[in-house]
Amino acid sequence: MNKNYILYALILIFGLAAPFIFPAFKVQLSILCVLIILAITWNIQGGEMGYNSFGNILFYGLGMYLCASVQVGMFFPLAEWTESGGEKTFVHTPSQFFQGMAVGLVVAAVIPTIVAGLIGYAILGLRGHYFAICTLGLGVAAGEISGGIEIIGAGQGFTTPPFPNVGGLEARGEFFYLLSFTALVLTFIAVRAVYSTRFKLILNAIRDNEDKAEAMGIQTMKYKIIGWMISAFFCGLAGGIMGGLVGYIDSTDVAFDGREMGVFMVLMAILGGKGTLWGPVIGATVFHIFKEGFWTFFLGWQYVALGVLIVVIVIYFPEGIMGWLREKYPERFGEVVDEADRKAQVELK
Amino acid sequence: MKINKIILSFISAVAILLSTSVVSFAKVVGDKIVLGAAISLTGKYSSNGVHTQNGYNMAVDRINSMGGVKVGGKTYKFEIIYYDDESNPKRAAQLAERLISQDGVEFMLGPYSSGLTKAIAPVTEKYGVPMVEANGASRSLFTKGYKYLFAVLAPANLYLDVAIRTAVELNGGKGVRIAQAFEQDAFSQDVRLGILDAAKETGSEIIIDDKLPKELNDMAATLVKVKQMKPDVLVVSGHTKGALTAIRQIAEMKVDVPMLAMTHCDAAKLSKQHGKNSQYALCASQWHKTLTYKDNFFKDGMTYAADFQKEFGYDPPYQSAESSAALLVFKDAFERANSFDQKKVRDALAATNMQTFYGNIKFAPGGQNVDKPMVLFQVMCDGAGKCENKVVAPLKWASAKLIHPIPKWSER
Numbered sequence: 001m002n003k004n005y006i007l008y009a010l011i012l013i014f015g016l017a018a019p020f021i022f023p024a025f026k027v028q029l030s031i032l033c034v035l036i037i038l039a040i041t042w043n044i045q046g047g048e049m050g051y052n053s054f055g056n057i058l059f060y061g062l063g064m065y066l067c068a069s070v071q072v073g074m075f076f077p078l079a080e081w082t083e084s085g086g087e088k089t090f091v092h093t094p095s096q097f098f099q100g101m102a103v104g105l106v107v108a109a110v111i112p113t114i115v116a117g118l119i120g121y122a123i124l125g126l127r128g129h130y131f132a133i134c135t136l137g138l139g140v141a142a143g144e145i146s147g148g149i150e151i152i153g154a155g156q157g158f159t160t161p162p163f164p165n166v167g168g169l170e171a172r173g174e175f176f177y178l179l180s181f182t183a184l185v186l187t188f189i190a191v192r193a194v195y196s197t198r199f200k201l202i203l204n205a206i207r208d209n210e211d212k213a214e215a216m217g218i219q220t221m222k223y224k225i226i227g228w229m230i231s232a233f234f235c236g237l238a239g240g241i242m243g244g245l246v247g248y249i250d251s252t253d254v255a256f257d258g259r260e261m262g263v264f265m266v267l268m269a270i271l272g273g274k275g276t277l278w279g280p281v282i283g284a285t286v287f288h289i290f291k292e293g294f295w296t297f298f299l300g301w302q303y304v305a306l307g308v309l310i311v312v313i314v315i316y317f318p319e320g321i322m323g324w325l326r327e328k329y330p331e332r333f334g335e336v337v338d339e340a341d342r343k344a345q346v347e348l349k
Numbered sequence: 350m351k352i353n354k355i356i357l358s359f360i361s362a363v364a365i366l367l368s369t370s371v372v373s374f375a376k377v378v379g380d381k382i383v384l385g386a387a388i389s390l391t392g393k394y395s396s397n398g399v400h401t402q403n404g405y406n407m408a409v410d411r412i413n414s415m416g417g418v419k420v421g422g423k424t425y426k427f428e429i430i431y432y433d434d435e436s437n438p439k440r441a442a443q444l445a446e447r448l449i450s451q452d453g454v455e456f457m458l459g460p461y462s463s464g465l466t467k468a469i470a471p472v473t474e475k476y477g478v479p480m481v482e483a484n485g486a487s488r489s490l491f492t493k494g495y496k497y498l499f500a501v502l503a504p505a506n507l508y509l510d511v512a513i514r515t516a517v518e519l520n521g522g523k524g525v526r527i528a529q530a531f532e533q534d535a536f537s538q539d540v541r542l543g544i545l546d547a548a549k550e551t552g553s554e555i556i557i558d559d560k561l562p563k564e565l566n567d568m569a570a571t572l573v574k575v576k577q578m579k580p581d582v583l584v585v586s587g588h589t590k591g592a593l594t595a596i597r598q599i600a601e602m603k604v605d606v607p608m609l610a611m612t613h614c615d616a617a618k619l620s621k622q623h624g625k626n627s628q629y630a631l632c633a634s635q636w637h638k639t640l641t642y643k644d645n646f647f648k649d650g651m652t653y654a655a656d657f658q659k660e661f662g663y664d665p666p667y668q669s670a671e672s673s674a675a676l677l678v679f680k681d682a683f684e685r686a687n688s689f690d691q692k693k694v695r696d697a698l699a700a701t702n703m704q705t706f707y708g709n710i711k712f713a714p715g716g717q718n719v720d721k722p723m724v725l726f727q728v729m730c731d732g733a734g735k736c737e738n739k740v741v742a743p744l745k746w747a748s749a750k751l752i753h754p755i756p757k758w759s760e761r
Contacts, residue, residue, distance in 0.1 A: 027450070156534075156539070247468065257437075260437070
């Protein structure tokens with residue numbers, strides 16, 4: 001147990017020091033934090049509960065718009081801010097910016113949670129492919145709808161408040177990194193705490209055999225909704241941070257970006273190994289590094305390279321990196337392996 | 350707890366990877382001025398992204414071969430670092446950050462489209478990196494108080510303003526009935542706002558006001574309405590795809606409308622791709638090769654078009670021309686500033702007042718070019734089916750007379 005805490009402390013120190021050790025990579029590191037949050041939260045459905053959701057992007061986009069709207073709306077008329085031909089220029093003072101961000105992030109986390117509860121009540125009765133397709137529709141619909149709402153900029157997009165002029169050139173990057181890293185730590189701690197309770201076992205029971213779980217007297221619907229609400233809370237938070245980081249929200253390309261973010265969160269969790277706590281973290285990191293690498297070295301072919309990577313993952317690491325490691329070095333995961341038994345199993349296969 | 354070891358070694362691997370990646374400082378190295386640009390090489394804007402890149406490259410080659418940039422008695426050559434923004438604003442903002450903080454770029458060229466420029470401008474502004482952009486026309490770019498953003502093009506709301514005014518004029522000064530369909534993106538929506546303003550001023554009525562999705566390949570619903578309601582003018586804007594889709598479906602459905610006004614006809618190579626079907630379409634353009642502006646590098650529009658054709662094998666759309674002009678503006682500003690200090694270059698850019706083959710360039714405090722009007726051209730075909738874009742407005746440059754109303758499909 002002690003060793004575990006040393007590990008966590010080391011990671012924490014590394015995380016806090018990272019933007020100062022690699023100052024040029026602050027934005028990439030912040031995005032990495034957001035990606036990890038998305039992968040971890042997707043894993044609650046996709047990995048632990050066995051419900052492949054493509055709809056988590058809904059909460060991410062919602063959080064993004066909410067955070068920015070609150071941040072602007074608290075101090076200025078939102079409609080005038082987003083109006084394209086508007087001649088007025090509004091500038092946030094530093095205190096307005098940070099206050100707005102703080103309130104905005106709370107709203108960005110809470111409202112998607114409520115939305116997840118309501119939508120979950122309606123659609124979590126669906127199973128398997130039906131659930132996946134239904135959630136796929138959620139993100140697409142949200143993108144189209146938000147693209148028509150004038151007050152949040154509609155097709156024009158929404159420019160989020162620029163970072164105020166405090167603390168020099170590096171302040172913005174450091175602020176957003178620390179913000180996203182804090183959110184990541186909170187997410188990790190919360191999810192780890194949840195996984196250490198009976199709740200995780202119930203989610204696993206739903207994944208393995210939902211009917212049997214119900215027959216055992218578990219109210220599966222209730223747990224499925226709660227699970228989704230937990231995801232939505234952190235997805236919304238991540239969205240809010242990402243909105244501020246990118247600085248410009250577009251309905252389908254940035255906020256409800258199901259084609260990229262929505263698919264990436266699934267890929268990252270699968271790459272790392274779904275159904276594990278560390279899998280999504282490792283998956284997201286590896287994915288991000290590969291992606292940035294492809295982007296630099298295979299300009300114009302990056303999606304082809306990414307596609308090849310996905311094919312390789314599916315063929316050679318169907319269980320993800322963690323799953324592959326576990327199979328290769330089971331003893332390192334604390335599993336006792338009887339060599340004779342293992343051989344017998346291999347021969348049986 | 351051996352798993353800890355795995356995770357620890359993994360983290361240290363990441364750390365080593367990060368720390369060994371080369372952080373190069375580009376800016377002005379030796380005799381090179383390195384500019385950064387995020388360009389849409391893939392995704393929905395890829396064709397216009399390539400037009401933009403070709404325009405940039407053409408100008409870089411030309412300026413370098415004609416002696417480069419002279420600053421402080423020394424001659425420098427331009428070089429551009431490109432990244433692919435995948436037509437995605439999120440990516441574009443990240444790339445701007447990367448160009449500036451990792452590659453050390455101190456001067457930027459714009460991306461393609463208003464949306465992407467909107468995403469990049471806050472970043473360049475924060476770092477005080479002067480950016481000359483040639484493809485972000487949305488008005489909202491120029492009302493944010495940006496100090497380091499300069500656009501060589503006229504703002505989007507002016508694109509089709511002339512078309513509406515011409516229609517009203519031809520209607521004996523009475524208001525016209527307008528049907529319009531615009532893609533849901535920053536640029537097209539701003540063109541729409543321009544039409545709304547023009548309609549208000551001329552007492553015209555908007556009878557259809559549709560929004561088109563970003564992945565634009567069908568607008569039949571709008572066209573069915575147009576057939577029913579018979580407006581005087583149909584306005585469509587949705588980048589290259591919008592122009593192609595409109596012409597394809599108008600021809601398929603034989604929609605008769607007296608005036609068809611669009612954007613991006615030349616970027617879509619309409620007259621080549623759709624031939625006679627695109628005839629009579631009226632298009633807003635920032636530039637046309639027959640305009641009579643001149644400079645020392647490309648001489649004039651016709652020469653530019655011929656050289657571009659030789660180099661890239663197609664007629665330059667205005668997106669390429671304005672992109673080339675951006676480099677001319679940078680060169681001029683560097684030489685006047687006689688320094689690579691970002692602040693000084695910025696001030697020199699703000700004081701720009703020059704003529705290029707693409708048009709006059711003079712920036713308003715908001716950063717938009719106020720010295721260059723839009724032109725309208727009409728696609729005109731001869732008997733053999735060979736189609737050409739001919740300028741019809743403003744009259745100063747008109748090389749042909751506007752054909753109005755458009756003949757019905759049954760009479761063509």
